[in-house]
Amino acid sequence: MTIAPALIEDIRTASRTMVRELGFMRATLAATDYSASGVHALLEIETGDGVSAAQLAQSLGLEKSSVSRMVGKLIKAGEIEERTAEDARVKRLHLTPQGRQTVAAIHAFGQAQVSQALQALNPSQQQSVAQGLTTYAHALKTIRLGTHQALTPNLLISAGYRPGLIGRVAQMHADYYSQHAGFGAVFESRVASGVAEFVGRLDQPCNQIWVATLNERIVGSIAIDGQDLGNHQAHLRWFILDDGCRGSGVGRQLLSAAVTFCDQQGFAAIQLWTFKGLDAARRLYEASGFELSKEEQGSQWGTLVTEQQFTRIYPEG
Template sequence: MTTPPELIDQIRGASRTMVRELGFMRATLAGTQYSPSAVHTLLEIEAHGALAAARLVQLLDLEKSSVSRMVAKLIKAGELEESAGVDGRVKRLQLTKQGKRTVAAIHVHSQQQVQLALKYLNPSQQQAVAQGLTVYAQSLHAHRTAADPTGSATIEICTGYRPGVVGRITEMHAAFYSRYSGFGQFFESRVASGLAEFVGRLDQPCNQIWLAIMNDRIVGSIAIDGQDMGDNQAHLRWFILDDGCRGSGVGRRLLAEAVAFSDRQGFDIIELSTFKGLDAARQLYESAGFVLSLEEQGSQWGSVVTEQQFTRRRANLR
């Protein structure tokens, strides 16, 4: 998947601003007399209890000689002390009482920085910042360590109603389709009203909704409505992912849950409606056995778009 150049430039610009505003351009960091690398050393040792210098090299992604010089300075300053490891050969670094006080002051300073910045954002924006930064940091780490970025984010798939589900799913739809199709208030209102009506029917065994949850926030959804189409057909509805989760494999997990549920319920057909041009979503549908069954111009959502219907027939998959 190719990332648009303008998106890359936007992220780079935001990253530069963050580096400056957080103080990483200065010689010292977080209200201390220490460099950014020294501050991170103290924080990592606090987080792990005690660390060997070799492990610090890995965590900080610094040269061994640089870490050795920095550790020596922190020991001399009274922030760190060395102790023998379990086998007596590898020395481990731990905070002194002074070091613990220094780290406590770092936490206070950093927490105040974040709190002062977040006061300019509403709760939804605050959650978006936390989610986006977490996923981006995990992706940067995955690239450096050649790890699988899809496995680093902790995203749980849950079923059923939870407080805020109607508003959050509506918000994700409105944000995405306003950009993609120019949809506005009419579309958002229809999504909200339809979803509100549906969650009132979740007590019926043929209906279910799945939610992708990250940091206690809904970042994806999909639903099977087993009642509104009749003729033993299931309607796949409200399949959406938050911007930061696309390409992570979460969509495939959600779709697999919905399809498996429909098969267990014995539905012969699953129908879904979407719009032309969403190629990544189309590939996902087709990989699950859906085929394009109808394509036509429509304006039922407030703007003229090419609407598509995909159908999955269970009999064709046997």
């Protein structure tokens, strides 16, 4: 995947600004007498109450010798203490009462700093900042550790209507398909009107919609319409993810929730319509038992595309 050089430079510039504005260029951090590494060590010890020096070095990405010297200083300052673990060869680090007071002050300082900055942003910008920083921080950590863990912290899958659902589902569709298929106002308006009509039928037990939310922001959706196809077949609709969540496992969780619902309802089949070229989505469908059943060109969305129908048939029993 090719990343635009301008985008890379924008992120690097923003990162340098954050480092400066958050105080990491100073000798001490967060209104304490400790360096940035010392402050982060205290926070990690609080989180993992009982961590070893080796675990602390891995968490902070520092050399063991550097962590050893820092731990010695924090012990001498009365912030932490060592306790012998079950394995007498290992010593665990714990905050002292003084250390807990210091960490509480660090949290208060950081919370005030973030709160003041967020007050300059509207709610949508605040959510975008939270999602973007969380995703980027995870990507950086993944590279350092050489892991490939999916990003799902604070992510929830929930069923049913919630305020803003109609507009957000339409927005995610419009954002994605304008870039990948050239769709415009015709497509977005049809998605919005379709979701709005469907939400009015959620009182029917054969209909349901699920959303994935990250820090209270909708980042994915999927729906099962059990009425519009007839013949006791389910229509899988409005399966979409925010760009920031692609490849994180969210789509698999949403699709699993929809298929499980169909299993419980006893539908004879599940049908979905999509477009050729969406390979990641196709792999998800096929992994869940869907097969390509029809393919034809169409221009109903304002642009000529190859439409595909996938079907998941339940065996008669």
